[in-house]
Amino acid sequence: MEIIKVESAGFCFGVKRAVKKAIEASEKFKGSKIYTIGPIIHNNDVVRDLEERGVEVAKNFNIKNSVVILRSHGVEKDILEKLKKNNNIIIDAICPYVKKIHKCVEELKKENYFIVIIGDKNHPEVKAIASYAGESFYKIISNENEINDFFKDIKKIGIVAQTTQSVENYLNICNKLLVNKGEFRIFNTICDSTSIRQKETIEVAKQVDCMIVIGGKHSANTKRLFELSKEILDNVYFIESEKDLDLNLIKNKQKIGITAGASTPENIIEGVVEKIRGLK
Amino acid sequence: MEIIKVESAGFCFGVKRAVKKAIEASEKFKGSKIYTIGPIIHNNDVVRDLEERGVEVAKNFNIKNSVVILRSHGVEKDILEKLKKNNNIIIDAICPYVKKIHKCVEELKKENYFIVIIGDKNHPEVKAIASYAGESFYKIISNENEINDFFKDIKKIGIVAQTTQSVENYLNICNKLLVNKGEFRIFNTICDSTSIRQKETIEVAKQVDCMIVIGGKHSANTKRLFELSKEILDNVYFIESEKDLDLNLIKNKQKIGITAGASTPENIIEGVVEKIRGLK
Numbered sequence: 189m190e191i192i193k194v195e196s197a198g199f200c201f202g203v204k205r206a207v208k209k210a211i212e213a214s215e216k217f218k219g220s221k222i223y224t225i226g227p228i229i230h231n232n233d234v235v236r237d238l239e240e241r242g243v244e245v246a247k248n249f250n251i252k253n254s255v256v257i258l259r260s261h262g263v264e265k266d267i268l269e270k271l272k273k274n275n276n277i278i279i280d281a282i283c284p285y286v287k288k289i290h291k292c293v294e295e296l297k298k299e300n301y302f303i304v305i306i307g308d309k310n311h312p313e314v315k316a317i318a319s320y321a322g323e324s325f326y327k328i329i330s331n332e333n334e335i336n337d338f339f340k341d342i343k344k345i346g347i348v349a350q351t352t353q354s355v356e357n358y359l360n361i362c363n364k365l366l367v368n369k370g371e372f373r374i375f376n377t378i379c380d381s382t383s384i385r386q387k388e389t390i391e392v393a394k395q396v397d398c399m400i401v402i403g404g405k406h407s408a409n410t411k412r413l414f415e416l417s418k419e420i421l422d423n424v425y426f427i428e429s430e431k432d433l434d435l436n437l438i439k440n441k442q443k444i445g446i447t448a449g450a451s452t453p454e455n456i457i458e459g460v461v462e463k464i465r466g467l468k
Numbered sequence: 469m470e471i472i473k474v475e476s477a478g479f480c481f482g483v484k485r486a487v488k489k490a491i492e493a494s495e496k497f498k499g500s501k502i503y504t505i506g507p508i509i510h511n512n513d514v515v516r517d518l519e520e521r522g523v524e525v526a527k528n529f530n531i532k533n534s535v536v537i538l539r540s541h542g543v544e545k546d547i548l549e550k551l552k553k554n555n556n557i558i559i560d561a562i563c564p565y566v567k568k569i570h571k572c573v574e575e576l577k578k579e580n581y582f583i584v585i586i587g588d589k590n591h592p593e594v595k596a597i598a599s600y601a602g603e604s605f606y607k608i609i610s611n612e613n614e615i616n617d618f619f620k621d622i623k624k625i626g627i628v629a630q631t632t633q634s635v636e637n638y639l640n641i642c643n644k645l646l647v648n649k650g651e652f653r654i655f656n657t658i659c660d661s662t663s664i665r666q667k668e669t670i671e672v673a674k675q676v677d678c679m680i681v682i683g684g685k686h687s688a689n690t691k692r693l694f695e696l697s698k699e700i701l702d703n704v705y706f707i708e709s710e711k712d713l714d715l716n717l718i719k720n721k722q723k724i725g726i727t728a729g730a731s732t733p734e735n736i737i738e739g740v741v742e743k744i745r746g747l748k
């Protein structure tokens with residue numbers, strides 16, 4: 189029996205890095221108050237594990253004389269300034285791809301572009317991005333129907349996108365703007381970790397006899413990995429952890445593929461691998 | 469009988485302006501050698517009329533001690549420099565919208581963008597635009613199939629378009645580039661004189677009993693005006709000048725619409741109007 193794991197399965201680069209930095213901080217600053225600004229990832233197991241290591245999710249921003257970890261999503265500019273002023277040690281675990289967007293927005297602001305942020309205005313990543321537009325004019329746009337006559341008279345439009353936006357939505361919005369007269373400065377800031385994970389999942393599904401997809405039942409990106417695998421194979425099993433895995437279903441398979449959604453931690457994936465190895 | 473003429477019928481703003489400047493130059497510099505760099509418009513009547521006024525189309529660029537009129541399309545940078553060096557009086561009749569593109573290209577060059585010029589590489593307007601990209605890297609792209617992997621590794625791409633490009637082709641090419649990672653600075657430099665002429669022709673066609681479309685039989689933009697009118701009215705007549713107009717066809721009409729392609733001079737349009745007025 190051979191197990192082929194999708195290389196990009198599980199956490200994306202930015203989340204992996206943030207969790208690692210949080211664990212390192214919990215060791216380095218043992219005994220200090222350590223906070224993250226918002227949960228480091230939407231996975232309760234990981235958040236609980238960090239709590240056990242002394243890393244709490246901050247209840248508000250009035251933190252003083254503590255260690256503060258900025259998660260991959262980023263933090264609004266004024267909150268960051270307040271945290272710095274209040275004598276906290278700042279551990280910057282903001283995803284470098286997200287940080288790049290802050291820089292793009294600052295550059296667009298300096299050059300007097302009206303800034304369009306393609307994204308979900310309630311998402312913390314987008315709120316943080318918007319905070320870098322500061323006093324300059326900007327709008328957060330989630331789909332092309334929000335592009336109206338308002339934009340027709342704007343001569344210089346700068347565009348950035350939330351890292352998790354679909355390329356399709358980004359192009360639809362750009363197209364609606366690009367027909368107007370004027371100048372556009374567009375930064376394609378979409379992160380391709382999701383599309384790479386999907387592509388690699390398809391590649392592995394083509395080589396195996398069955399596929400195990402690991403992730404939360406409500407995780408949209410994990411469901412998508414399940415659907416994509418199902419288009420190639422009949423035997424695809426969607427599980428949350430090794431507890432859900434029925435070994436009888438896979439015991440006669442020669443090659444088993446494993447993939448996992450973006451919020452699935454490495455130890456859950458490893459747990460599944462170990463359980464299958466126990467079959468041998 | 470009422471005659472409704474499409475306001476934007478005939479020459480576009482840039483060509484109208486160039487012809488006017490050529491006529492003015494022929495009066496101001498009477499007796500001097502006066503040349504245009506390339507025919508001022510693709511209309512033999514107009515070129516012949518200018519020749520009679522002493523304005524010749526230059527056979528080469530070795531012109532000295534003369535008056536040189538730069539037509540609306542623009543002129544390649546090195547040719548312009550040569551003309552200036554050779555003690556010529558330069559009459560700049562380059563369309564301001566085309567000149568804006570030269571400025572955009574120079575700005576993109578200064579900021580180290582790889583420049584994509586959307587257009588037809590054999591067209592004089594595009595050749596002149598490209599000359600402003602100078603030594604910097606650029607490519608002239610006529611359709612999205614020419615966008616290949618070459619562009620994937622380019623981090624900063626600047627885009628301009630020939631004034632007469634279709635919005636559809638411009639968007640198709642932009643879309644093929646915008647999916648790549650990186651930064652894009654796009655100037656929508658498409659001139660809307662063609663689309664305005666079309667829109668106004670449709671508006672007039674809706675108000676009249678018949679439509680007269682004036683222009684060369686081989687002129688693509690005039691044919692389009694004929695087709696658009698035909699979608700609204702049965703009685704649409706495509707003529708090159710008043711000689712082709714059969715008054716019997718329109719004598720019982722109450723309202724007559726008149727439109728004309730981009731290369732149709734005002735005196736041809738007026739000739740048609742006069743012939744119809746003779747019916748009254």
